[in-house]
Amino acid sequence: MNVESFSFFKIIFFFILIIFGVNSFFQGLSDLNNFNQNINFTKPMETQENDFVEEEKIKKIDSKKIDNNQSLPIKEEKLKEKLIIVKKNDTFSKIINPYFDKQKENLIIQNLNKKFNLKYLSIGQKIYLYENNQKEIVKMILPISFNKDLVLHIKQNSITLHEENIEIEKDFKSLKFKISSSLYQDGIKAGLPLAVLAEAIRLYSFDIDFQRDIKKDTIFEILYETLINVKRNTIEYGDIEYINLKIENKDLEYFIFFTEDGYIDYFDRDGKNVKKSLLKTPIDGARLSSNFGMRKHPISGYNKLHKGVDFAAPIGTPVYAGGNGVVEFVGRNGGYGKYIRIRHNNEYKTAYAHLSGYNKKIYKGARVNQGEIIGYVGNTGNSTGPHLHYEIIFQNKQINPMKLKLPSGKILEGSELQKFKKNIKDIYARHLYSLYE
Numbered sequence: 001m002n003v004e005s006f007s008f009f010k011i012i013f014f015f016i017l018i019i020f021g022v023n024s025f026f027q028g029l030s031d032l033n034n035f036n037q038n039i040n041f042t043k044p045m046e047t048q049e050n051d052f053v054e055e056e057k058i059k060k061i062d063s064k065k066i067d068n069n070q071s072l073p074i075k076e077e078k079l080k081e082k083l084i085i086v087k088k089n090d091t092f093s094k095i096i097n098p099y100f101d102k103q104k105e106n107l108i109i110q111n112l113n114k115k116f117n118l119k120y121l122s123i124g125q126k127i128y129l130y131e132n133n134q135k136e137i138v139k140m141i142l143p144i145s146f147n148k149d150l151v152l153h154i155k156q157n158s159i160t161l162h163e164e165n166i167e168i169e170k171d172f173k174s175l176k177f178k179i180s181s182s183l184y185q186d187g188i189k190a191g192l193p194l195a196v197l198a199e200a201i202r203l204y205s206f207d208i209d210f211q212r213d214i215k216k217d218t219i220f221e222i223l224y225e226t227l228i229n230v231k232r233n234t235i236e237y238g239d240i241e242y243i244n245l246k247i248e249n250k251d252l253e254y255f256i257f258f259t260e261d262g263y264i265d266y267f268d269r270d271g272k273n274v275k276k277s278l279l280k281t282p283i284d285g286a287r288l289s290s291n292f293g294m295r296k297h298p299i300s301g302y303n304k305l306h307k308g309v310d311f312a313a314p315i316g317t318p319v320y321a322g323g324n325g326v327v328e329f330v331g332r333n334g335g336y337g338k339y340i341r342i343r344h345n346n347e348y349k350t351a352y353a354h355l356s357g358y359n360k361k362i363y364k365g366a367r368v369n370q371g372e373i374i375g376y377v378g379n380t381g382n383s384t385g386p387h388l389h390y391e392i393i394f395q396n397k398q399i400n401p402m403k404l405k406l407p408s409g410k411i412l413e414g415s416e417l418q419k420f421k422k423n424i425k426d427i428y429a430r431h432l433y434s435l436y437e
Contacts (some may be wrong), residue, residue: 041335079139086125092118097129098135108140108152111161116144116203120360146229146236152346169228172241174434176221179214183245187220196224196237202371203254203274204267210359223431242431255424260416263324265409269424271417273409275370278323278348280401283311283377284387307398308351308391315356315386317377321368322350322392330364336389337381340374349396354380354388402433 130139140152149164177190187197225238245252254266298382325344333339336353392401
């Protein structure tokens with residue numbers, strides 16, 4: 001084979017290789033496409049299970065969100081408040097009549113009377129009514145004391161009633177001033193509340209003559225409680241904690257103390273009660289209209305022993321407890337009309353007759369403090385006009401109050417005296433702190 005033949009053969013062989021290679025390339029490309037079309041791009045079983053778990057978690061979370069939304073409390077409807085202040089000649093029925101039908105009105109009155117006698121609704125008493133969007137009164141609040149409300153929820157077919165205690169903040173206030181004209185006038189000028197001033201005068205009424213004993217530049221000082229009703233933003237005044245009147249360089253100091261027998265009372269530094277045991281006149285500003293002794297009875301016309309003293313006063317004038325004690329009788333008592341009798345100890349009692357009504361806190365067995373209002377002057381029973389008939393009973397026999405030599409008050413002894421001595425240190429320190437802070 002010559003050289004030319006050999007070269008021709010190589011060219012032919014090389015050309016065949018090229019054709020074969022191109023064919024193989026396109027065949028492989030076709031197979032690859034078929035493979036890609038048939039391949040299953042799914043994740044491994046473990047991955048699929050994990051995705052399923054996550055999906056379930058999402059569903060549960062969404063479900064909880066829905067449940068929580070469903071359990072959210074419905075926003076309470078805002079009620080419109082109406083304030084009513086009791087005026088002269090108002091009755092509770094008259095006040096609420098425009099807002100309720102007769103049946104609902106009677107139901108409200110029946111429920112309220114369980115906790116508060118509506119007959120004693122006084123002028124100036126506040127009543128709060130709450131109106132919904134449909135102009136219906138659905139709630140009522142009746143303040144029955146400085147720190148307690150009666151709350152009524154009024155529904156279509158029922159009424160619920162409960163007492164609500166109101167938060168009270170307590171603080172102390174001290175004053176010290178010189179008297180230039182009178183304790184009353186200078187007390188008012190110094191900013192002493194009238195209720196506190198009246199109690200201070202009452203405390204000293206056993207020991208001094210305000211007209212003769214108090215001279216110019218007499219020093220007076222006092223520590224008393226202030227009580228703040230946070231809800232109503234109102235103030236009342238509590239007990240006098242400490243009081244001192246310096247007369248001719250002598251201190252008439254009184255300290256408050258809660259005794260072991262359950263009374264709040266006032267004592268000097270030695271533990272002696274500053275009050276006498278019984279009041280001769282348990283009423284302010286009244287005229288003595290009939291004394292103790294034999295007289296012609298104004299109704300029967302016969303001469304008869306008048307076993308008490310009468311004080312003429314307008315109906316409604318407050319009557320005070322003659323001393324610390326326990327109410328032994330309250331109610332109607334024949335010719336005495338509306339009547340209260342208080343037991344003060346084993347020997348002494350006091351009685352109050354012809355009353356027009358009773359303090360709502362007075363009931364048989366109630367403890368009372370001297371000077372506390374127990375009732376009001378009236379004209380009930382065998383009476384010819386408004387007055388208080390007052391008796392002091394000693395060993396179950398009426399005696400003349402005007403001639404009574406009053407026994408002295410309690411004197412603290414033993415452990416009770418030691419407790420009192422500790423208390424007065426705390427009280428006096430509080431007085432000085434409040435005075436000079």
